[in-house]
Structure formats: C-alpha cells, structure tokens
Amino acid sequence: MAEKISFSTQIFSRVRLATESDVSHLHKLMYQMAKYHNYTKVFNATKASITTNLFKSDNPCPPFYSVTAFILEVSSDSFPQNTLKNPIFDPILKIVNLDSPILDSDLELFRTSNNISSILSEVDNKPLSSDNNVLVAGYVLFYPCYSGYFEKPGFFIENMFVRECYRKCGFGKMLFSAVASQAIKLGFTKVDWLTVGWNENAIDFYLGMGAYIMQDVKRFRLCGDGLDAFATNDQDGGDMV
Amino acid sequence: MAEKISFSTQIFSRVRLATESDVSHLHKLMYQMAKYHNYTKVFNATKASITTNLFKSDNPCPPFYSVTAFILEVSSDSFPQNTLKNPIFDPILKIVNLDSPILDSDLELFRTSNNISSILSEVDNKPLSSDNNVLVAGYVLFYPCYSGYFEKPGFFIENMFVRECYRKCGFGKMLFSAVASQAIKLGFTKVDWLTVGWNENAIDFYLGMGAYIMQDVKRFRLCGDGLDAFATNDQDGGDMV
Numbered sequence: 001m002a003e004k005i006s007f008s009t010q011i012f013s014r015v016r017l018a019t020e021s022d023v024s025h026l027h028k029l030m031y032q033m034a035k036y037h038n039y040t041k042v043f044n045a046t047k048a049s050i051t052t053n054l055f056k057s058d059n060p061c062p063p064f065y066s067v068t069a070f071i072l073e074v075s076s077d078s079f080p081q082n083t084l085k086n087p088i089f090d091p092i093l094k095i096v097n098l099d100s101p102i103l104d105s106d107l108e109l110f111r112t113s114n115n116i117s118s119i120l121s122e123v124d125n126k127p128l129s130s131d132n133n134v135l136v137a138g139y140v141l142f143y144p145c146y147s148g149y150f151e152k153p154g155f156f157i158e159n160m161f162v163r164e165c166y167r168k169c170g171f172g173k174m175l176f177s178a179v180a181s182q183a184i185k186l187g188f189t190k191v192d193w194l195t196v197g198w199n200e201n202a203i204d205f206y207l208g209m210g211a212y213i214m215q216d217v218k219r220f221r222l223c224g225d226g227l228d229a230f231a232t233n234d235q236d237g238g239d240m241v
Numbered sequence: 242m243a244e245k246i247s248f249s250t251q252i253f254s255r256v257r258l259a260t261e262s263d264v265s266h267l268h269k270l271m272y273q274m275a276k277y278h279n280y281t282k283v284f285n286a287t288k289a290s291i292t293t294n295l296f297k298s299d300n301p302c303p304p305f306y307s308v309t310a311f312i313l314e315v316s317s318d319s320f321p322q323n324t325l326k327n328p329i330f331d332p333i334l335k336i337v338n339l340d341s342p343i344l345d346s347d348l349e350l351f352r353t354s355n356n357i358s359s360i361l362s363e364v365d366n367k368p369l370s371s372d373n374n375v376l377v378a379g380y381v382l383f384y385p386c387y388s389g390y391f392e393k394p395g396f397f398i399e400n401m402f403v404r405e406c407y408r409k410c411g412f413g414k415m416l417f418s419a420v421a422s423q424a425i426k427l428g429f430t431k432v433d434w435l436t437v438g439w440n441e442n443a444i445d446f447y448l449g450m451g452a453y454i455m456q457d458v459k460r461f462r463l464c465g466d467g468l469d470a471f472a473t474n475d476q477d478g479g480d481m482v
Contacts, residue, residue, distance in 0.1 A: 197457035
C-alpha cells in the first residue's frame with residue numbers, strides 16, 4: 001500500500017491553467033462531480049472528448065475566449081514561487097492552514113503526472129524534490145458569456161469541484177477567486193453560475209461570498225431526438241406558419 | 242407620417258448572421274427585450290459595446306466559437322433565394338402565412354440599413370427593388386457552452402426576442418431552429434437556455450417545442466464591488482484559511 005500524504009497543519013496549494021497532460025485527472029474529477037450530482041447515467045465525457053474540447057479542437061479560440069479549465073493542486077512542499085510565470089495565466093499560490101489533518105485515500109489516482117513534473121523541472125532548471133508530492137485536488141471549468149443587456153461580457157462557471165477530503169479548507173473560494181481575478185483582468189464585470197436548488201451547502205457558500213441569487217429561472221434543454229427533429233424541421237424548405 | 246408596411250396574408254422572412262451594420266438595430270432590440278423583462282435600470286449596452294463584443298473585440302474567435310447573433314428580417318417582397326450563400330451561415334428563408342394582418346408602427350426604426358441593401362445589391366449584382374421593404378423583426382444571441390459531463394459542447398441561448406407585432410407567427414421557432422440547425426451542423430448535442438419563472442408564455446412555448454425543464458436551479462451572480470473585492474482578496478498575497 002502506497003504511503004498516504006497526510007496534511008497535518010498546512011497545505012501548499014496552487015491554481016494554474018490546465019494543460020493537455022491534465023486530461024486524465026480532469027476526467028476523474030468530472031466523473032466524481034457527476035457522481036456527486038447523481039448524473040453518472042448521462043455522463044459520457046471521455047479523455048478523448050476532453051482533449052478535443054479543451055485542448056485540440058477545431059476551436060481556434062485561446063484560453064478565456066472559450067472553455068477554459070483551472071486545476072487546483074496541493075502539496076506538502078512549497079511550489080516554486082518565482083519560476084512559473086505564465087504569459088496567459090500566472091498560477092496563484094496559497095498556504096492553507098488546517099484545523100484538522102487530511103488523509104487523501106485516492107492520492108495515487110491524483111498524483112500530478114510526470115509530464116507536469118518535468119515541465120516544472122525545466123522551468124525551474126533543476127530537479128524538483130517534490131516531484132511526487134503534488135496532487136490534483138479540484139478544478140473549475142468556465143467560459144465567457146455575454147448578454148445584450150450589458151456593456152461587458154462575464155464568465156460563466158459551468159463546473160467547480162473540490163475533492164471531498166479537501167473541502168472546507170477554502171479551496172472552492174480559491175478556485176472561484178482565480179476566475180474572478182481573471183474576469184477583472186479582462187475588464188469583465190460579472191461571474192455567473194447555476195446551483196441546483198437542493199445543494200444548500202453550495203448556496204450558503206456562495207451567498208457567504210457576496211454573490212446573489214437572481215430572479216427565479218427555469219433551465220431548459222433541447223437535445224437528442226428533440227434537437228434533431230428541430231433541425232430537420234428547419235431544412236424541409238416548407239413554410240413555417 | 243411614413244407609410245406603414247402592412248402584411249395582410251404572408252410575410253417573407255429570413256434569418257441570417259448579424260453583421261456590424263446591424264448594430265444599431267441590435268441595440269434597439271436589446272433595449273426592447275430589457276424593457277420586456279423590466280431590466281432597463283441595469284441595461285448599459287451601447288452601440289459601441291455591441292460592436293466591440295460581437296464584431297471588433299480582441300476576441301479572436303469566429304462566429305459560433307464565441308458570442309454570435311442571428312438577425313430575423315421580414316419583407317413583403319421575396320428575398321433573393323440563391324444569391325446569399327454564405328461561407329459561414331446560409332440564411333434561412335421562410336414564407337409565413339398570416340391569420341390576421343400585421344401593422345408595424347415602428348417600421349422606420351427597424352428598416353434594414355442601406356449598408357445591408359448595398360451588400361445585397363452587390364451580391365445580387367443588380368439593384369434590389371425591395372431595398373426599403375426589409376425590416377428587422379428580431380434576433381437571437383448565443384454562444385457555445387460545455388460541461389465536463391458530456392462528450393460534446395452545446396449552444397447556450399442568452400437572448401431571443403421577436404418584436405411585439407411579429408409574435409405568434411412562428412418567428413421565435415424560426416430563430417430557435419436556426420440555432421438548433423447550426424448546433425447539429427457542428428456536431429453539438431444540446432441547446433440550453435434559461436427562462437424567467439414568471440414568463441408562462443415562454444415556458445409553454447418551449448415545452449411545446451419538445452424542450453424540457455432541467456432540475457431546479459438557482460442562478461447566481463457576483464458583480465460590482467463583490468467581484469472587485471474577490472479579486473483584491475486574491476491579490477493580497479495573504480494566506481487563505
């Protein structure tokens with residue numbers, strides 16, 4: 001049995017832009033989030049589809065102009081502070097002090113891949129002593145949104161997830177804060193998201209952050225045969241009365 | 242007083258990709274939609290901001306990869322059927338048969354601009370006889386969305402609006418259908434949107450189209466000082482406990 005990383009008093013944490021080498025971890029995190037929301041029956045994301053949609057699609061848009069993911073990492077060792085300046089997004093580093101110890105029973109599943117370690121080493125220009133002590137703990141998935149009512153666009157947060165053993169440590173706020181900072185950097189004036197009505201913990205969390213619930217809305221979807229029928233209806237060339 | 246275009250038995254209609262020459266009409270439509278939703282107090286879109294966000298921003302993304310607008314036009318004369326093939330989106334043409342006549346009291350405000358007329362003339366390679374008989378009647382504003390649960394992205398419809406005198410004629414369905422067709426063309430598997438809970442007409446309309454209401458959600462927003470505070474909090478370099 002592999003050693004478990006135990007965080008007894010503090011955690012070094014980092015939020016950074018996801019790269020293609022994170023796809024395997026993203027897929028596991030997305031599945032865990034779907035499980036939390038009882039959505040596994042419809043979950044059909046694959047590592048290939050995540051790669052296509054986030055990193056290799058025909059989509060010509062760079063990060064922040066289309067769907068973008070941030071990865072939350074934790075470590076018992078400090079991250080290199082000055083070596084990871086990124087032209088697109090400078091990673092955000094935080095030290096989190098713990099009220100009680102954390103044992104991560106899934107650490108082998110979420111250890112940061114060698115690819116990332118080697119990237120870090122290259123940037124740092126020396127081997128990292130903590131190669132195997134970096135774990136993926138969560139993610140946030142978001143994209144720009146724009147309403148004709150407003151002068152500026154915003155970000156819409158589609159998914160935000162922190163693995164269970166790392167909750168109640170401020171990491172959700174850290175992920176959210178990374179998105180909010182980037183919004184302000186781009187001149188965006190709002191961050192929007194949806195929360196399911198039964199998730200009282202999440203609702204309390206967001207209200208506590210200073211967010212507000214907008215007017216009562218219904219969330220609609222058209223998909224599958226219903227969507228196909230609509231497109232066919234459109235292509236039949238007939239009159240629409 | 243200008244003549245009013247009266248549609249007695251049928252309307253020729255077209256849905257096409259919006260261009261920069263539509264900004265003035267888009268701005269008026271957006272304001273009318275905000276008024277319908279009692280949102281004029283927060284409405285701050287300007288012609289300049291619409292131009293920036295839709296047509297001239299630093300956003301390097303082409304239509305359908307970021308925020309995109311379709312324009313609904315109506316005319317008492319037929320649109321040129323074969324001359325407006327567009328490499329990005331072929332306009333959709335429909336003839337709508339009316340149950341009762343329509344008088345458009347705002348026709349001077351929504352007459353298609355000379356710019357568009359001249360574009361049409363160029364494409365058609367001859368002057369259009371109906372230069373001044375094309376009116377803007379509505380729009381839809383949408384952008385791609387992506388959830389980590391699913392293999393494929395979708396479109397999110399942010400605004401859809403048909404001017405009052407043109408309602409109940411199938412134009413909402415025609416605008417929606419244009420988005421649905423494009424979704425399918427791109428391999429997208431869903432179209433999502435929100436509707437305010439009080440808008441029973443809209444809810445009935447969407448349910449009648451085969452769409453379904455997803456689970457109960459709360460719509461959250463962080464903006465203004467709340468958003469600024471969050472970004473500042475993130476930049477202070479302090480620990481986040």
